Amino acid sequence: ENRFAKGKWQNLTFNTGFSKAIFKEYSFDFIHNSKKVLMAIAVFVVISIISLFSIGMNVGIDFTGGRNYIVRFDQPVRTGDVQNALTPYFGESVRVITIGSSNQVRISTNYMIDEEGDNVEQELRDLLGEGLQEFITPGQTIEDHIMSSQKVGPSIAEDMIRNAFLALTIALICMGLYILSRFRNWSFSLGTVAALAVDTFAVIGIYSLLWKVMPFSMEIDQTFVAAILTIVGYSINDKVVVFDRVREYMHLYPKRGLRELFNDSMNATLARTINTGLSTILVIICILFFGGDAVRSFVFAMLVGVVVGTVTSLFVASPVAYRIMRNQQQKREVKAAK
Template identity: 35%
Template structure:
């Protein structure tokens, strides 16, 4: 079995994941958190379980029900997102929650204006654009431009898969989501560069063999390293999902999706894409 000859199947598998995610993204959108939309987020932990419906009724009584979101989490924890609250409104809400549902512990009480949220969104896009530009320059200098194109295409694959699945699942998108995306990009490009480096070495050593065979052998030679690396990261992320607490769970799940996608794209997409780009450039020249 030659991985390069089967590349169309790898592309189709990627599309089967990306297309539903894009449809959900454009129809449903992302579940933007307080960092992007602006407003108030209050996270409390009750001593006894509290029903979401009853909390919703309380918010309606206080005039905070419109546009608000209530999410239950492990350990009798409840996360409430509302419009931007004044300090007086925030204190009143906490007092009403304690009065109606018993003793509670305030875990978070955050506020961010819509202007700050918009600025954060723009900076996030700028950060990714700068990262991609620097990667293109670096890979072009170290290898060649076709390698850079393949690597960036694989990174776009990882971002589309991650954003699409996050949209489908409905995970909250906040500042930590941007940190996760940048981490995923860094992880994925590192794995891709390792394979590209082996391809470059084998192009000199095995120059008499067909190009698709050289690429296939290069992938196989680095496969154990790629699998071992991703498994150690995945095991750590799984442990954090189950034992790390609800506060970072969204960030960790996003990381898990991206790391798995990055491992897949580095092995099954980046090198096959380089093969196709190189053939296309050779025909054009």
């Protein structure tokens, strides 16, 4: 009180320039600008489809069938040198990536995966020993360097593919049903499913475009499927917040136009959407740079999913729901006029 009596601390503020920019009142026309974003998404989808057919994806043995060998050497090795050394023995079916330290690699191959017999595994290990002879420590054998091995048969791989698609389909349907049960409006459900489908395909497209150039493995395996399902679960939160505000404004301002209602709702939740997205992205980036190689592929998928999910919440889910509701409203007006 003494400081206030002397005229001090009269203009205290707890805001910064950044917080003022984040928490100010926005008046952005999301509905109008969504057309540009949807066009950009359409272009990206076309590019991704072309990439999927031309470049393909780095599909792991979980979905193709094959064997994995974790091999540790005494000295650092380059994956390109190891792969070139094994190609004459395994053909083009062999892939090598670094796991953990620079002296440890994972060798994946589906060579002889359809062969049955007790001697197949030993024959493959003998081929590994011949191909990696120059990397093996003198006086040791390939058995001394193999840390672990894993086999996935063709039938198991087919089951995994089917289960992965089934899990994703069920997740999308359940999210749509959840939105329908919560908001009692199927236009919100269609908007949500459309946005989640874009989120999912965006991650797949990015992985197809970048798996040959990124400095870490971007393999399509069960971890990737887990990342996709996690993205679906995370992304639904933004959609729920926006749609909840739309429903609230519909009751508070029944005479306000539908387009204005949607824009006002998205502007009202924009600060929350940005803050949530940025805080999540910051944590993910920290894990991406400082986490181990084993989690980088999962974390990168999450990063893409969070960024795209934030965008689709504003420029796909809500605009799609708006256009469906607008068409319904126009049909009711035509019937009323008759």
